[in-house]
Amino acid sequence: MTEEQIRHARGLLTDPENTITFVAKLLGISRTTIYKYVPELAAGRDSLVAGSASALSAPRT
Template identity: 60%
Template sequence: MMPEQVWHARALLAQPDATIASIARLLGVSRATIYKYVPELKSGHRPQLEASPQTTRAELPAG
């Protein structure tokens, strides 16, 4: 996965109604690939939304 895809997957995973299967389909990868690039999922933790490589924290919406 490209860094932008990993960031996109992490951003989508921060949404409570998003599933790993739906994110994998959207990005055109397998669920196993999502687990590989977002290893904290293996322990049951969803990632928090972080700034993208092109976005600074100041540009992220508050919340």
């Protein structure tokens, strides 16, 4: 998975209507690959949404 695909997957997964299966099919990868490259999913999708909110507010360096 490229960095761009990882960012895209994370962005799509912050919407609760997008399932992991849907995102995997959209990106042409397996669900296992998403779990491998987006490890915060292991803690649940809520952690992904919380992480994206803090990432949006964090200043870029």
